Amino acid sequence: MSEPAYLIEKLGGAPDSKTNLRLWLRLLTCAHHIEAGVRDGLRREFDTTLPRFDVLAALDRFPDGLTMGELSRWLLVSNGNVTGLVTRLETEGFIEKVRSPEDRRSTRVKLTKAGAGAFAGMAKAHEGWIDQLFAGLDAEQADQLLELLGTLKDSLAAAKRQDAQ
Amino acid sequence: MSEPAYLIEKLGGAPDSKTNLRLWLRLLTCAHHIEAGVRDGLRREFDTTLPRFDVLAALDRFPDGLTMGELSRWLLVSNGNVTGLVTRLETEGFIEKVRSPEDRRSTRVKLTKAGAGAFAGMAKAHEGWIDQLFAGLDAEQADQLLELLGTLKDSLAAAKRQDAQ
DNA sequence: CCCATTTATTTCAAGCTTAAAACTTTTTTG
DNA sequence: CAAAAAAGTTTTAAGCTTGAAATAAATGGG
Numbered sequence A, B: 001m002s003e004p005a006y007l008i009e010k011l012g013g014a015p016d017s018k019t020n021l022r023l024w025l026r027l028l029t030c031a032h033h034i035e036a037g038v039r040d041g042l043r044r045e046f047d048t049t050l051p052r053f054d055v056l057a058a059l060d061r062f063p064d065g066l067t068m069g070e071l072s073r074w075l076l077v078s079n080g081n082v083t084g085l086v087t088r089l090e091t092e093g094f095i096e097k098v099r100s101p102e103d104r105r106s107t108r109v110k111l112t113k114a115g116a117g118a119f120a121g122m123a124k125a126h127e128g129w130i131d132q133l134f135a136g137l138d139a140e141q142a143d144q145l146l147e148l149l150g151t152l153k154d155s156l157a158a159a160k161r162q163d164a165q
Numbered sequence C: 001c002c003c004a005t006t007t008a009t010t011t012c013a014a015g016c017t018t019a020a021a022a023c024t025t026t027t028t029t030g
Numbered sequence D: 001c002a003a004a005a006a007a008g009t010t011t012t013a014a015g016c017t018t019g020a021a022a023t024a025a026a027t028g029g030g
Helices: A005-011 A017-046 A050-061 A068-075 A079-091 A113-133 A139-164 B005-011 B017-046 B050-061 B068-075 B079-091 B113-133 B139-164
Strands: A095-099 A107-111 B095-099 B107-111
Touching (some): A017 A113, A017 B113, A050 A068, A050 A113, A107 A113, A113 B017, A113 B139, A139 B017, B017 B050, B050 B068, B050 B079, B050 B095, B050 B113, B068 B079, B079 B095, B107 B113
Antiparallel strands (some): A095 A107, B095 B107
16 A cells, blocks of 8 residues: 555655646746836836846856857847847947857857946846845745755756657 | 854845845746746647736636736736737637626626636646646655745735835 | 758747826715 | 816837747758
């Protein structure tokens, strides 16, 4: 005979589908609330949008710049999406495109000085918003959550690899 | 004198900003990956979109229907957004709008039989996708994550209340 | 070398999303 | 009770996003 049902979960088996669904819903709700807060701040204090901030943040992280494809994969958005965002940010003078000399299909995108300066201010404000939003978690909880989300991230990657076959 | 720095975090103080930022980035990445998986499945197997699925799921959860405003708040999207989604789903025959008799400003939206049937199929598939994506978490980890995200959700609500003042 | 394939990007049409303004109906209040 | 305020929704303009098709450049096997 198998273990009684109330024990199975405690023995490291898979959670039931209902738990997984609740988990997903809660994760999504949290992400949406945080996004809404950040979007609001960006619009009110910097008159810009979350997707543009995301592009600037990605380029700030990679000082040598990124190709359009790398940027699109890093941001988890489509190619065409990045094209539009980059065009608008270029018009605003925050980023510049450099055609790669060795591969003429490819374009490299970098922050301009103006872009780096603007982003610095936004990043500082952003950090404050996030600290406020996460203020209800102590350090131990934050570490635990970080680790569990790391496990989830690995799980998602594994599922994707399996799906690709 | 205060505690040495390496102890502070362990004593239940607030995490540093860097941890919070990493936490937020990881949360967002997980949410985006799961969304991408679900969106893909919905498009391939049901020729529909994630926002439409979200509307159907909300209405399935509330059998008496929801007003436009309730729906918009439940989904965490703008009023105008819901108007468009509902219009398209109504055209597809999945939902119906009923003008409220007691408050003529208000419209109540419900699933049709066809909509409920279509959603049942989608929900079953959705459950399978989520189980696959979360397969790397055991039951204990899922419970922990659920609880930590609950704490985060409370923290977000508290920050919002404070911000509103 | 050449042509088929792959890779990097842009374009396109459709749909999603927001914030703000406008519109309608209800509620409050002077 | 009339005017003002509030509440529920839609409209609008701008921007975001996707998936698919198109374009252009590099690569690679015959």
